[in-house]
Amino acid sequence: MKGIYFDGQGAIYREDLPMPVPGQEESLIRILYAGICNTDREVLRGYRPDFKGVMGHEFVGIVEKSSEPFWTGRRVVGELNAGCGHCIYCRTSREKHCLERKVIGMDGKDGCFGEYMTLSTHLLHEVPLGLDLREALLTEPLAAALEIPAQVHISPDRTVAVVGDGRLAFLTASVLHLQGAEVVVIGKHPEKLEQFKSMARTWMPEDAEHTKETFEIIVEASGAPSGLDLASRLVRRQGMIVLKSTYAGTVNVDMSRLVVNEVTVKGSRCGPFEPALRLLEKGLVKLPPVEFYELKDWEDAFRSRAFKAGFLMGGNED
Secondary structure, rough: OOEEEOOOOEEEEOOOOOOOOOOOOEEEEEEEEEOOOOOHHHHHOOOOOOOEOOOOEEEEEEEEEOOOOHHHHOOEEEEEEEEOOOOOHOOOOOOOOOOOOEEEEEEEEEEOOOOOOEEEHHEEEEOOOOHHHHHOOOHHHHHHHHHHHHHOOOOOOOOEEEEEEHHHHHHHHEEEEEEEEEEEEEOOOOOOOOOOOOOOOOEOOEEEEOOOEEEEEEOOOOOHHHHHHHHHEEEEEEEEEEOOOOOOOOOOHHHHHHHHHEEEEEEEEEEOHHHHHHHHOOOOOOOOOOEEEEEHHHHHHHOOOOOEEEEEEOOOOO
């Protein structure tokens, strides 16, 4: 099997990977499209130093075998975190926090940057028939954006800032815009900020440096350690910073500022897939087209400056 394998030090394109075999409660999925997330780039920088295996966690595929016959032949996306099923987190609908969980492409479980993968069947979600599979590829990051209003009440008469101008920031701004909130997006790339102008005011870092405007809620989705420092300077006293970025290494931020100003810092990870699929099916959230590559060209894909890059392995199944 062809795939991109992380050996603990770096990524390698291989054509000799073993065909995955589904477990008792798993499904075998033929991957059609896979998307590159900033977290995948952080894996290469040491974010998951103990991981060895096939990378990737954003995918669309066709189920070829399943522990539940209903799923065979269906077009699916799937969640990342497979819990143990019996701990306090799994028993209270918090499987993504299971201490023994396996995370596809990052922790104890091969991911989707290969021709096939296996996944716990209960983590599958069917792609609606009318939804283009290339758009369905956005389900996982859109679900992550939807986790924000699931965690935090956002009044539609509030102005919310988003730090970052990449894919997750775009989907976050889209979700906040749909809720009626005024959105300010702060990013470093003028060409990317242009994509936000239909739903947000846009600032460059120098605008943020000279403004007197502050925000009750700021979403940090830059994928860079500097994003938290910027957010900490723009958040109001007793305001909230919602952290979406994951990256290797540590962050240098003035914690006294957060303490003295009584700022709440809220971590936010994976979110609900079904609402994400509904929004995509209705065409309410769209991302600029994905730039697709073959697996063997993975280095070019990871270097791509496109708004979103990914891999085409067996598409045209719409």
